Amino acid sequence: MPELPEVHTVITDLKKHLEGSKIAKVTFVGSYQVYPSNNAFQKGVQGQKIKQIFRLAKNIIFKLENGNYIQIHLAMTGRTLIRSPNFKRDKHERVVFTLELKNGKSVELRFCDMRMFGKVRFINEKEFEELQTKYGPEPLDKNLTVERFHKIILSKKTNIKNLLMDQNKLAGMGNAYAIDALWIAKLHPETSTQTISKEQAENLLEACREILNEGIKNRGLTIDSFVDAFGNSGKQQDYFRVYRQENCKDCETEIEFIKLNGRGTFFCPNCQIKNNQNRLV
DNA sequence: TGATATGTTATCTT
DNA sequence: CAAGATAACATATC
Numbered sequence: 001m002p003e004l005p006e007v008h009t010v011i012t013d014l015k016k017h018l019e020g021s022k023i024a025k026v027t028f029v030g031s032y033q034v035y036p037s038n039n040a041f042q043k044g045v046q047g048q049k050i051k052q053i054f055r056l057a058k059n060i061i062f063k064l065e066n067g068n069y070i071q072i073h074l075a076m077t078g079r080t081l082i083r084s085p086n087f088k089r090d091k092h093e094r095v096v097f098t099l100e101l102k103n104g105k106s107v108e109l110r111f112c113d114m115r116m117f118g119k120v121r122f123i124n125e126k127e128f129e130e131l132q133t134k135y136g137p138e139p140l141d142k143n144l145t146v147e148r149f150h151k152i153i154l155s156k157k158t159n160i161k162n163l164l165m166d167q168n169k170l171a172g173m174g175n176a177y178a179i180d181a182l183w184i185a186k187l188h189p190e191t192s193t194q195t196i197s198k199e200q201a202e203n204l205l206e207a208c209r210e211i212l213n214e215g216i217k218n219r220g221l222t223i224d225s226f227v228d229a230f231g232n233s234g235k236q237q238d239y240f241r242v243y244r245q246e247n248c249k250d251c252e253t254e255i256e257f258i259k260l261n262g263r264g265t266f267f268c269p270n271c272q273i274k275n276n277q278n279r280l281v
Numbered sequence: 282t283g284a285t286a287t288g289t290t291a292t293c294t295t
Numbered sequence: 296c297a298a299g300a301t302a303a304c305a306t307a308t309c
Contacts, residue, residue, distance in 0.1 A: 001287050058288075076287045077306085092306095115305045117288065158299065167289080175287065223286080224308080262301065263287070 002074040004138065004172030005215030005236065006226050007058050010080055013229030014060065015053045017082055018099060018109065022049050023064075025098040032094040035121035044068055044122045050099075057135045057171035061128070069128045071121040072111060077225045078118030081110045095120050114225065135171040139208035150201035153193045160196060161189035162261050164208070173208065175263050176221055176243045181207040182267065183242040188274040189258075189265050195275040214239060242266045 002010075026042050028034065034041045045064065052063040060080065062070040072080060081090055085098070090112050097109040111120055123131065136152060137144045152169050153160070163169055164178040173181070182189050184207035187200065196204070220226055220234030223244075227233055241249050248255060248268035256269050 003288090073288080075289070114307070115287090117304065119289090156299080162300090165288090225286095264285085 001076055001174060001176065001221065001223065002058060002078065002226050003174035003177050003215070003221070004055075004058065004140070004212055005177070005218075006220035006234065007055055007060060007074065008216050009220040009228050009234060010074075011053060011055050011060055013082065014080065014109075017101075017107075017229070018050055019053050020049065020051075020102050021107075022100040023047070023097055024100050024106070027096045027098075029093045029096065032116075034095065035119070035123075041120075041122045045070060045097075056132060057138070057167055058174075059131070067125055069123050069125075071119065071123055071128075071131065073119040074226075075113070075115070075117035075119070077114040079110075079112040079225070079227060080229055081112060081227075081231055082229045083108045083110055094118075135167055136169040138172045139170065139205060140172070140212055144205070146198065146202045146205060149205045150196070150198050153196050153201055153204075156193055158193055159189060159260065160187055160191045160193055160204075161265060163193050165263075172212065175265075176240065177208070177211050177215060179243045179266050180211045180241050183272060184210060186271055186273075188272040189260055189267050191274045200275075242268060 023045050026046055028038050048064040048066055050062050051065050054061050058073060060072040064070065085106055085108050090110050092112045092114045093110050094113050095111040099107050099109055101107060153163055156163055156166065156169060161178050161182060164173050164181065165175065179189065181204065185204040187204060215221060215236045218234055218236040218239060219228060221236040222233035223237060242255055243266055245255050245266065247253065248271055251268065251270050253268050253270040255266050258265050
């Protein structure tokens, strides 16, 4: 379930080790298909240098020498592993990049994906620009003001948790971090966006920043599938306030679990109340 | 055995 | 028609 901190963590590793390397060869495992076609992908990327590696929302982007891009989305179970070519084969390998490092050594970048919801795509400048326009600003963007964040919240009639996870409105947050941000901001996940005040928006933006930065510091959340580029687990699962917790860290009230927009949602019924509800305790 | 997990997108509904 | 809600996707794990 890679969200912004997990993708950030992987990219830190990829950037450090693979920037400036040359893609010698790409192979596809089994009948795995990439965009626009396996053939075009190989033609477009083989022989190219990876000029830059960066993150766009939850996408990993490689900028190539020829001005085109590789877009990798991990979706839920995607992994990008840096391995020595003779390292034992990884489970669920879908695409294998053989890379020539600047020091002449050869390594593999293995895109693995158990459930195959992830994506590997070869896109041109125009497609990259189109991709960029799909995403809202990120909570960590220092240029995102409270005023703009409040406007974004009001721009969709839904519950606040759903809004936090809407990549078109706000990029980077997924289920787990949205759940914890709402606990920090003391907002019930079902709170209508239309009732959020400017002050609440300010608290929520601060909460989003706090939990995302914490996730980055802890190198991501590992429940079952996310690992960094070397196969190591993250530690953020040990620090969540309500996500997958039993009791509230503040008041010890039993955490409630509901399905909201089809996603598992945890919250403290005592600390997190809707704007039109009165506190019971 | 079947319910569960989640990001994105296609499809359905209001 | 548009906005918002929901189903579908694939599969290991409990």
